[in-house]
Structures are given as C-alpha cells and as structure tokens.
Amino acid sequence: MNAVFKIWRGDTKSGEFRDYTTEVAEGMVVLDAVHDIQRTQAPDLACRWNCKAGKCGSCSAEVNGMPKLMCMTRLSELPLEKPVTIEPIKAFPVVKDLVADVSWNFRVKKEIKPFKPRPPDAPDGTWRMQQEDIDRVQEFRKCIECFLCQDVCHVLRDHQMHDKFIGPRFLIHVAALEMHPLDTEDRIEELRNTQGIGYCNITKCCTKVCPESIQITDNGIIPLKERVVDDFYDPFGWFWRWLKRKSDRQTLKR
Amino acid sequence: MPNYETFEHDVLVIGAGGAGLRAAIEASAADVRVGLVCKSLLGKAHTVMAEGGIAAALANVDDRDNWKVHFADTMRGGQYVNQWRMAELHAKEAPDRVRELEAWGAVFDRTKDGRILQRHFGGHKYPRLAHVGDRTGLEMIRTLQDHGVHQGMDVYMEHTILSLLKDGDRVVGAFGYERERGRFKIFRAKAVVLATGGVGRAFKITSNSWEYTGDGHALAYEAGAELIDMEFVQFHPTGMVWPPSVMGILVTEGVRGEGGILTNNQGRRFMFDEIPEAYRAHTADNEEEGWRYCQGHKDARRPPELLTRDHVSRCIVREIKEGRGSPHGGVFLDISWIKQKLPNAAEHIKRKLPSMYHQFKQLADIDITEQPMEVGPTTHYIMGGVRVDPDTQMSRLPGLFAAGECAAGINGANRLGGNSLSDLLVFGKRAGEFAAKFAKENQHGPVQSEKIDTVAREALAPFESRGRGSENPYAIQKDLQETMQDLVGIVRNETEMREALERIGKFKSRAEKAAVTGNREYNPGWHTALDLKNLLTVSDAITRAALERKESRGAQFREDYPNRDEQFGKVNTVISKTEDGLMQISLEPLPEMPDHLKQIIEEMK
Numbered sequence: 001m002n003a004v005f006k007i008w009r010g011d012t013k014s015g016e017f018r019d020y021t022t023e024v025a026e027g028m029v030v031l032d033a034v035h036d037i038q039r040t041q042a043p044d045l046a047c048r049w050n051c052k053a054g055k056c057g058s059c060s061a062e063v064n065g066m067p068k069l070m071c072m073t074r075l076s077e078l079p080l081e082k083p084v085t086i087e088p089i090k091a092f093p094v095v096k097d098l099v100a101d102v103s104w105n106f107r108v109k110k111e112i113k114p115f116k117p118r119p120p121d122a123p124d125g126t127w128r129m130q131q132e133d134i135d136r137v138q139e140f141r142k143c144i145e146c147f148l149c150q151d152v153c154h155v156l157r158d159h160q161m162h163d164k165f166i167g168p169r170f171l172i173h174v175a176a177l178e179m180h181p182l183d184t185e186d187r188i189e190e191l192r193n194t195q196g197i198g199y200c201n202i203t204k205c206c207t208k209v210c211p212e213s214i215q216i217t218d219n220g221i222i223p224l225k226e227r228v229v230d231d232f233y234d235p236f237g238w239f240w241r242w243l244k245r246k247s248d249r250q251t252l253k254r
Numbered sequence: 255m256p257n258y259e260t261f262e263h264d265v266l267v268i269g270a271g272g273a274g275l276r277a278a279i280e281a282s283a284a285d286v287r288v289g290l291v292c293k294s295l296l297g298k299a300h301t302v303m304a305e306g307g308i309a310a311a312l313a314n315v316d317d318r319d320n321w322k323v324h325f326a327d328t329m330r331g332g333q334y335v336n337q338w339r340m341a342e343l344h345a346k347e348a349p350d351r352v353r354e355l356e357a358w359g360a361v362f363d364r365t366k367d368g369r370i371l372q373r374h375f376g377g378h379k380y381p382r383l384a385h386v387g388d389r390t391g392l393e394m395i396r397t398l399q400d401h402g403v404h405q406g407m408d409v410y411m412e413h414t415i416l417s418l419l420k421d422g423d424r425v426v427g428a429f430g431y432e433r434e435r436g437r438f439k440i441f442r443a444k445a446v447v448l449a450t451g452g453v454g455r456a457f458k459i460t461s462n463s464w465e466y467t468g469d470g471h472a473l474a475y476e477a478g479a480e481l482i483d484m485e486f487v488q489f490h491p492t493g494m495v496w497p498p499s500v501m502g503i504l505v506t507e508g509v510r511g512e513g514g515i516l517t518n519n520q521g522r523r524f525m526f527d528e529i530p531e532a533y534r535a536h537t538a539d540n541e542e543e544g545w546r547y548c549q550g551h552k553d554a555r556r557p558p559e560l561l562t563r564d565h566v567s568r569c570i571v572r573e574i575k576e577g578r579g580s581p582h583g584g585v586f587l588d589i590s591w592i593k594q595k596l597p598n599a600a601e602h603i604k605r606k607l608p609s610m611y612h613q614f615k616q617l618a619d620i621d622i623t624e625q626p627m628e629v630g631p632t633t634h635y636i637m638g639g640v641r642v643d644p645d646t647q648m649s650r651l652p653g654l655f656a657a658g659e660c661a662a663g664i665n666g667a668n669r670l671g672g673n674s675l676s677d678l679l680v681f682g683k684r685a686g687e688f689a690a691k692f693a694k695e696n697q698h699g700p701v702q703s704e705k706i707d708t709v710a711r712e713a714l715a716p717f718e719s720r721g722r723g724s725e726n727p728y729a730i731q732k733d734l735q736e737t738m739q740d741l742v743g744i745v746r747n748e749t750e751m752r753e754a755l756e757r758i759g760k761f762k763s764r765a766e767k768a769a770v771t772g773n774r775e776y777n778p779g780w781h782t783a784l785d786l787k788n789l790l791t792v793s794d795a796i797t798r799a800a801l802e803r804k805e806s807r808g809a810q811f812r813e814d815y816p817n818r819d820e821q822f823g824k825v826n827t828v829i830s831k832t833e834d835g836l837m838q839i840s841l842e843p844l845p846e847m848p849d850h851l852k853q854i855i856e857e858m859k
Contacts, residue, residue, distance in 0.1 A: 011775065027497020027618070039728040043779030044772030048294070050463040053503045053613055055392065056298045072616055095434055096776040106296060106403075106411075114404045115359035126353055128368030134361050138386065141361055141393060145297055180359065 003080040005033055007045065008087035011096045018042075019083065024075050030063050030086065031070035034098070046097035054211055057146030061098050062087045067148040067209045089151040102147055108166050112174060113190070117182040133181050140176035140220060142212040145169065149206035149216060155199045165196035168206035168216050175220035178227070188231045197221070197228055255703035256710075258429075258438050263289035263408070264693035265686070266428060266443035268415050269470065271299030272391075272678030273658025273685070274449030275398035276351075280686030281447075282405035286693050289441060290402075291410045291430065293450075293465045297399045300451050300463060301678065304391025305506035305609065306375055307383025308355075308679070309672030310348035314365055315372040316552065319380040321345040325851070326858035328673060330532060331377040331562050332637070332666020333808045334823060334855075335483070338847040339644035340664040344673070344680050351679035352384050360397040362386055374511040374548060376560040377670040379536065379858075381550065388506050388607045394675055413439070415469065416784065417709040418446065418477040418654065419701045425477060425654040426699030429706050431713070433781070436774025438710055442701060444693035447647075447685045448474060448640060448656040453487075453792045455731070455785075457633035458739035461493055461504040467785040468792030470660030474640045475791060479649040481829040482662045483638035484792070485799035486809045488669055489744050491516075491566035493632025495584035500617045502632040505587065505610060507671040509627075510559040512606050513548040514589040515541075516570070517626070518578035524585075525558035525569060532859075533561055545595060564668040564809045567631040571744055574630065584630035590623055599623065631744055635674065636792075637665040637809065638799065641828065646688035647681055653692060653699075657685035667808020716770040716783040724769030727783035734761050734789060742797050747814045754797050762790050798839050799827040 003024045006017045020037045031049055038045045049059040052071045059070040064078060064085055078084055092100040121127045149168040155161050166174075174187050174195070191197045204217045214220070231241065264286035267278045278290045292299065313319040324345035329336055356362065356370065362384050363371040372381040386393040403409070415430035419440070427442040450470030454462025475481055492505040510516075518524050529537050537558055538544040544557025559566065570585050580586055589607070593599035600623035604611050607622070614620040614627055639662035640649050647655045658678045665673065716727070741754035768783040805819035806812050825841040832838050 025498060028499045029617070032499040038778060039726075039732075043726070043728065043770060043782075044777045046776040046778060050294055050298045050300070050465065051303050052463065053303070053500075054616070055389070055609065056302045056463075058294065058298050074617070099776055102295070103411075106409075109400070110403050114400065117357060117359075120357075125357075126369065127356065129361075129364055130368055131364040134364065137361050138363075141386075141396065142389065144302075144392065177359075180361065183359075 001080070003033070003075065004083040005037065006083045006085040007034070007037070007098070009045070009097050010094065012094060015094070017085065024080065028075045029071055030068070030073045030075065030084070031059050033075065034070060034086065046095070046099045048099055055144060057144030060089050060146045060148050060151065062089060067151045069146055069148070069211050072211060089147065091151045091153065091157040104162055105145070105147055105150065105169065108170055109173065112170060112177070113185050113187050115177055115180065115183055116185040118184050127182055129181050136219060137176050137180050139214055140172050140179075142214055143169065143172055144212060146211060148209045148211065152205045152209045154203070154205070161196070161199060165199045168200070168221065170195070171197060171200070171224060172214065172216055172220045175224050178224065188227055191224060192228045192232060197225055200225075255707050258440050258706070260440040260442060261289060261408070262442045262698065263287050264443065265289070265445050265447065265689045266291065266441050267447045267449060267686070268428060269293070269299070269449035269451060269658070269660070270296055270409070271301040271449065271451055271658065272394055272398065272675060273682035274299075274447070275395065275402050276679050276682030277447045277449055277657055277686035277689065278407050279398065279402050279405055280683045281690040282407050284687065284690035284694075286690045288407040289410060289443065290407050291413045291415060291441070293412070293414050293469075295411050296409055297395055299395060300466060301391045301395045301675070303461065303504060304394070304675050305388040305504065306508040306511065307373055307385030307390045307672050308348070308352055308394065308675040309375065309378060309382050309670065310352045310384060310676050311345060311382060312349050312352065312370060312372060312384065314369045315550070316380040319382060322854045323379050323858060324348070324382065326855050327378050328664070328670060329666070329855055331668050331670040333668060333818070334666065335807065335826065335844060336666030337644050337663030338845065338851055340681070342851060343644065343684070344664050344677060347680045348676040351676065351683065355394065355397050355679070358397050358401040360393050362393070373508065374556065374560060375671045376507055376510070376566070377562045378672065383511075383672040385508070387605070388508050388609050390675065414781065414784070415473060416713055417705070418473050419705065420477060421699035421702070423478070424652040424699055427701055429709055433776055436777065436780070440701060440706065442698055444696050444698055445653045445655065445689035447689050448654070448660050449658045449682065449685070450660045452636045452659045453789070453796070454633050456735065456738045456789050456793045456796070457743070458735040459493065459502040460633040461490060461502055462633065468788045470656060471639055471795070472788035472791040474649060474654065474656060475795070475829070475831055477651060477654065478831060479651050479654060480641040481638060481795055482641045482826045483666070483799070484636070484795040484829055485803050485827060486637035486665070486667050487633060487796060488563055488635040488637060488809050489567045489631040490634035491563055491570055491631055492587055492629040494618065495628050495630045496582035496618060503613070503617075504632065504634065505627060505629050506607070507563075509587060509589050509607060509610060511548065512589060512603070513545060513592045514559065514587055515557070515591060516559050516566070517586045517588060518573045519580060520578060524573050524578070525561070525566065528569060529558055529561070530565055537561065562668050563671065567744055568811060570631055580628045582628050584628040586626040587629045588626035590625060635659060635669055637667065637669055638662045638796070645684070647685035648688060648692070653696065655685040655689045657681040667810065713784060716768050716780055719767055719769035720771070721769070723767060725764045725767045727768040727770065727779060727786055730761055730764050730768060730786055731782060731789065734758070734793060738793055738796070742793075742800060744811060746800055746810065746812050748801060751797050751801050755794070758790060758794050758797065765790060794837055795829050798837060799829060802827050802839050802841065
C-alpha cells in the first residue's frame with residue numbers, strides 16, 4: 001500500500017510542502033517513511049533522529065498538526081487515505097526542512113542554578129534517600145528533552161515570549177531540582193521574575209503532548225506556583241527570607 | 255588554504271556521550287580550556303539508550319561484593335584476553351565514579367535503607383548494577399550534561415570531525431564541519447580525546463543510531479594509532495525482531511535480571527540445555543533456583559538466561575537455525591510469567607521496566623505484562639578499538655587519547671552488561687585528566703594547510719560527482735550493512751569473510767563515486783557519503799581481525815574453528831596503517847598479568 005506524505009521543505013528564507021509517495025509496510029512509524037523518502041527520493045531532506053525508540057527526543061516534528069516524536073508515531077494510527085503532513089516544530093526558528101533551531105533551550109538551561117547538595121549523610125561521602133521521597137523527582141527526570149512541550153506552549157508558540165518565560169521543559173527541570181531531597185539551592189525568586197512562571201495559565205497542553213507522560217502541570221508547575229505564592233505573598237515567609245538573607249550575608253562576611 | 259574559522263582549546267574532546275562528557279568535565283576541573291564536539295545535539299548520544307545500569311562493586315545489596323570479584327567477573331566475561339590493568343582500574347574506581355554522579359544530582363533507585371540500589375545482570379556474580387528503572391543511560395548523560403555545562407567548556411553541537419591534524423607524530427587538532435551551514439572548521443588543541451562510541455551502523459540489524467560509524471576508530475587509524483581486538487563485536491541477545499521497522503532496537507538485559515526467561519516455540523527454556531564449563535559452578539540447575547536468585551536469595555545461583563551475552567546470542571541463533579524460533583525469526587522473552595510468583599506482577603514490571611513496557615506497547619502492540627516478547631540478536635557494541643595506555647588512555651600518538659567504546663582493552667572478547675557505563679566514567683575521567691596534564695606540558699603545534707586542503711577537497715567530492723555512473727551513498731551503506739550482517743556476523747567462516755573483504759574493496763571504489771544533491775546546509779545525503787569512509791575502514795578492520803583469529807572466543811564464533819585455542823588466548827590482534835597506506839595486521843602477546851591478580855582469578859574460579 002502506498003501513502004502520500006506532505007513534507008515541509010525549505011530553509012530560513014522560504015519553504016513549501018512537497019508531496020512524496022512511498023510504500024507503507026506493517027509496523028512502520030513516521031520516521032521510517034521519512035527515511036525511505038530520504039533514501040530513494042530526497043537524499044538531502046533534513047531531519048534529526050538518533051535512537052529510534054523514543055529515548056533521545058531528537059525527532060520531534062508536527063505530524064498532521066500534532067507535536068509528535070516521529071519514531072513513536074505509528075502509521076497505522078493515522079488516516080492514510082489523506083496525505084500525512086510533516087513539518088518542523090513551530091515554537092522555534094527553522095533551520096532546514098524538519099530541523100528547527102532549538103539552541104535557545106540549551107542557553108536557557110544553562111542559566112538555571114545547578115544542583116547543590118547538602119553535605120553527605122555518611123562518613124563515606126554518600127547520602128541516604130528513601131525511594132518514596134524520590135519518586136516525584138524521578139518522574140521529572142524521565143524527560144528526554146524533545147521540546148514538544150515547549151512547542152505546544154502558547155506562551156512560546158503564539159506569543160513568542162522566549163525572553164520572559166522558560167517554558168514547561170525548564171519549569172520541570174527547576175521542579176526536579178527544587179524537589180530533589182539533597183538540593184539546598186533556592187530558585188524561587190528567579191521562577192517568579194526572570195523565568196516567568198506566572199505566564200503559565202495551566203492549560204495543560206504540555207502535559208498532553210509529553211511522550212514520557214510526565215504530569216508536567218499537576219505534579220510540577222502547580223506545586224512550583226504554590227511555592228512562589230507561599231514565598232512572596234505570605235508576610236511571614238517574606239520576613240523569614242529577609243532574615244535568612246541577612247544572616248547569610250553576615251555568615252559570608254565572617 | 256582558504257580562511258577556515260579556527261578554534262583553539264587546550265583539550266578537544268570529540269564525542270559527547272558518557273566518556274566524552276566525563277573527560278571534558280575532568281579536563282575542565284584541571285583548569286584548561288576545553289572544547290567538546292558532538293555529532294548530534296548535546297544529550298542525545300547513544301549513552302542515552304543504555305538501559306540496565308552501571309556496574310560498580312558498591313556492595314549495597316550484597317556485602318560479599320568487592321573490586322576483586324568485579325575484576326574476576328570482567329576477566330572471565332572477556333575470556334582472559336582483556337587488558338588486565340584496565341580491568342583492575344575499572345573494578346577499583348567504578349564505585350567512586352558512581353557516587354560522584356550522585357553528588358552531581360543523579361537520582362538512582364534506592365535500597366530499603368536509602369542507599370543506591372543494585373540489580374543482577376549477566377556475568378556479574380552479585381547484584382552490581384546501579385540503575386534508574388530501565389533508563390539508567392538517560393540519567394547518566396543528563397547528570398553529566400547538566401553538571402558539565404557549568405564547568406566552562408565550549409560545546410560544538412552537530413559538528414563532525416573528518417580528520418585529525420598532526421605535527422610529526424603528535425596530534426595537534428582536528429578538522430571538521432558543522433552540520434547546519436556545512437562550513438569547515440579547524441580545531442587546534444594541545445591534546446585530543448576521542449570518545450566517539452561504536453561501529454554499529456556497519457551492520458544491518460543494530461541497536462545503534464546513524465551516528466555510530468566508527469569515526470574515532472577510523473580517525474585514529476588514519477592518523478597512525480593502532481586498533482586492537484576489532485574481531486570482537488558484541489551481538490546483544492535481545493533486540494526487537496518485529497515489526498520490521500523496529501528490528502534491532504534494544505531490549506534490556508534488565509528484563510532477564512528481573513526474572514525474564516527465554517523460551518523456544520515448544521515452550522522449552524532452552525538456556526538450561528548448554529551451560530559453559532567456566533560458568534557451571536555459578537549457574538542454577540533448576541528453574542526454582544534461578545527465580546530465587548532474581549529475588550535476591552544469596553544462596554541461589556544465577557539462571558542461565560544471565561550467562562554472558564556472547565553465549566546467550568549463540569544459543570538463540572541455534573534455536574532459530576534448528577527451527578525452534580518464534581514466528582518472526584526470534585525466540586520468546588517472557589517476563590509476564592512472574593505473575594505466577596508475585597502479587598501485583600503487572601505493576602512490578604511497569605515500575606522496574608517502564609520503557610520496555612512503553613516500547614513494546616507503542617511499537618509492537620505487545621503488553622509485556624501479559625504476553626512474551628519476540629527477540630533476536632542485534633549488533634550492539636564493539637569490544638575492539640584504539641589501543642591505549644591503560645593508566646593514561648593515551649594512544650601511541652602523543653597527544654591522542656581515547657576513552658569509552660572507541661578505546662579497547664577492558665572488555666577482551668566479550669563485554670559484560672553494565673560494564674560499559676562504568677567504563678565510560680572510569681576511563682573518561684582518566685582520559686580527561688591525562689589529556690589536561692599533557693596539554694599543560696605542551697604548546698600548540700602548527701597545523702598543516704596541505705593536509706587540510708586535501709581533506710576539504712575529498713569531503714566536497716560528492717558534490718562534483720553528480721551525473722552518469724555516480725552512486726547513491728544510502729545504497730552503498732545498505733549494501734555494506736547487508737554484507738557485514740550476512741558474512742561477518744555472529745557465525746563466521748573463512749570463505750564468507752574472504753568474500754566480504756572482496757566486496758568491501760568494491761564498496762570502496764563505489765564510495766569514491768558517491769554523489770549528493772542539494773547544497774552543504776544540513777544535508778544528510780552528504781553526511782552519509784562522508785561517513786562511508788569510516789564505515790568501510792572499520793568493516794575492513796573487523797573482517798581482517800576476525801580472519802586472523804582462527805578460533806572461537808567470546809563474541810567471535812568461527813564455525814571453521816569452533817573451539818578455543820590456547821595460543822590465541824595469549825594474543826591480541828593489532829591493526830595499523832603502513833606507510834604506503836595498507837592495512838596491516840599482526841598478533842601481539844598480551845601484557846603479562848602480575849601474580850596477585852592471577853591469584854584473584856584463581857580464587858574466584
């Protein structure tokens with residue numbers, strides 16, 4: 001059986017959809033079709049991929065308008081009587097064909113304060129943590145950085161507020177650090193200011209597209225929002241922080 | 255020479271998987287300027303695919319474990335042709351490398367008393383693999399990546415190195431291109447670390463992605479370093495076999511570590527049928543004992559499913575060849591049977607093997623908590639690679655270091671599962687440390703513009719070759735993969751490998767005529783054409799080494815020499831390039847093992 005794939009071809013300046021017809025076999029995923037087309041009809045068709053098993057998060061694209069990993073999207077899930085459209089993710093500038101410039105994400109991540117553990121619990125330099133205390137952090141750390149959540153987030157996609165909002169991927173990254181039982185860093189102030197957590201209005205689009213089924217909004221963003229609120233709008237919390245900062249400064253001076 | 259953009263670093267690390275990142279972190283800690291070149295985006299390297307865990311004798315789950323047992327297990331698994339010093343360093347240093355990851359933010363699964371949990375794996379006497387469900391590689395690469403980017407290194411994503419640059423014998427940099435614009439770049443460096451991973455794309459059925467074209471192996475060989483043990487290619491016993499589009503994708507050994515069993519189409523647990531002499535004393539002789547082992551009973555011995563990968567792969571091939579395979583040409587791997595033993599088995603499987611559950615559900619419509627999987631061997635890993643000094647990881651070329659899969663020595667004839675992630679950490683660190691030391695003791699060397707011009711001209715040739723008689727690079731790659739799969743695969747013989755060598759020669763001429771369309775910007779056709787050279791070099795090396803080793807040992811099985819030969823147990827195959835550009839191969843004696851290590855091996859037999 002043959003199917004038609006409408007693939008966006010172009011570069012930073014211009015582009016268009018082009019039709020390619022290729023044979024569909026049992027079990028094929030969208031990435032297989034792209035590879036077949038590459039091998040036989042369009043050798044210079046640009047796309048990213050690596051593991052082909054949903055573990056590396058390289059082959060993100062929009063398939064029939066939905067943000068997907070091409071390697072995990074079965075052709076049998078799609079209505080093949082119509083052409084299948086494949087285009088690059090749209091929250092970021094295009095490089096070529098299906099490849100988007102995702103470098104912004106790497107810059108944003110570097111700005112987030114890194115992990116800072118408490119002193120080890122045992123003399124041999126190791127820590128003790130209970131499994132139930134790390135389940136949530138492990139959920140967040142399943143993230144494969146496919147950036148589909150960034151792609152679908154309207155703050156980034158529609159409003160292009162990349163300079164004010166770090167997007168769901170990095171809110172989850174901050175959540176993983178903040179909820180890490182060993183971490184001692186405080187990232188709440190940046191969350192509210194430079195990282196723009198307030199722009200998220202919990203539409204949960206990110207959660208819906210996450211290929212790792214991370215409960216981005218419920219388990220990550222909402223608890224972070226609560227922490228921000230606790231810290232900034234609770235007068236006792238505010239006073240406590242002021243005291244703490246003052247004593248930290250004095251410790252430093254000493 | 256045109257004016258290529260030039261970057262200067264003290265240490266240039268080529269490859270950003272576990273070994274490359276760990277090397278870059280260590281070199282940065284020594285306060286030298288580090289450049290890190292990745293073929294893909296940062297954090298997407300093949301380390302991410304590692305599932306089962308990191309082998310380290312932490313002794314958190316079984317306090318009988320220590321470095322000596324790990325050392326003996328590694329040597330036994332490698333059938334004693336390992337570089338003993340690397341195996342020793344690896345076993346001694348792996349625990350510290352794992353604990354260090356925790357200090358950098360990794361969140362491993364826990365024991366009841368809150369320490370790092372360890373699981374069983376093939377060939378390891380005690381539960382030894384620190385893990386995070388079945389996504390340990392992701393945890394490791396993300397931890398290294400997130401820690402690394404704060405250490406001041408420069409990262410060059412989506413760049414590929416085409417050639418190393420030399421001044422006399424010394425390596426002084428590298429020349430490559432960036433994918434996005436297709437521009438050439440010069441990287442000058444006082445020391446270079448190769449950490450490019452493996453060669454899986456030389457074979458048709460593989461767990462490796464497009465990147466694994468033997469770049470480090472070929473770059474080192476072309477520059478004048480030696481390759482050893484290239485005949486030892488690991489075929490992981492359990493890759494997916496159905497549907498065709500997912501053939502080769504890895505199914506973690508962790509499935510068997512959690513109690514998964516292999517059966518043939520008659521429902522027989524065939525792994526009990528043949529247990530190698532060296533492992534008989536450590537292997538269960540009944541199903542109940544095997545299950546108790548997986549449940550952590552210290553008096554039980556391991557089930558035969560957890561024998562070494564080379565052996566399990568061959569048993570699977572035997573079942574398939576003799577007509578006892580599964581409908582799609584594999585055998586059955588069943589974890590669902592544990593519901594007879596455990597309440598909430600389905601939940602247990604989903605928690606311990608979440609990505610396997612997901613992978614089969616989504617790609618093959620199989621619910622592994624209810625049904626068996628179909629699996630068969632897949633090209634997974636190469637034990638062979640750049641010959642390096644065991645302590646410093648420097649090759650015979652001053653200033654050129656190698657670590658991880660592209661370096662050789664620690665694994666001998668067969669790698670134990672879990673020893674790869676620990677290898678990346680232990681020797682990545684060492685390579686970074688000694689590369690930084692070398693960089694501090696040496697100045698930048700001059701780069702030769704003629705060499706650069708030649709490499710650039712050759713790299714652009716595919717754009718000139720369009721027209722009659724030109725070749726599609728994808729077609730050459732496919733033909734090569736089929737040849738290696740069919741003729742230099744799990745079962746080898748002289749006639750077929752001679753045939754393979756002849757074909758490889760023809761592929762080389764075809765590769766010279768490879769032509770591409772489009773321009774230099776992000777052009778996968780062009781990249782495929784450029785990768786062919788390395789793939790052909792390593793395929794040639796694998797085949798020649800396999801021909802030279804006239805015996806069966808570990809991952810190498812010769813049907814014309816089906817037994818082990820003591821004489822070959824004392825040598826490595828060594829490949830290097832002659833002055834007139836030919837590939838030469840020799841057999842060289844293994845380094846002599848000191849008595850105290852021999853004694854450990856004796857004691858653990």
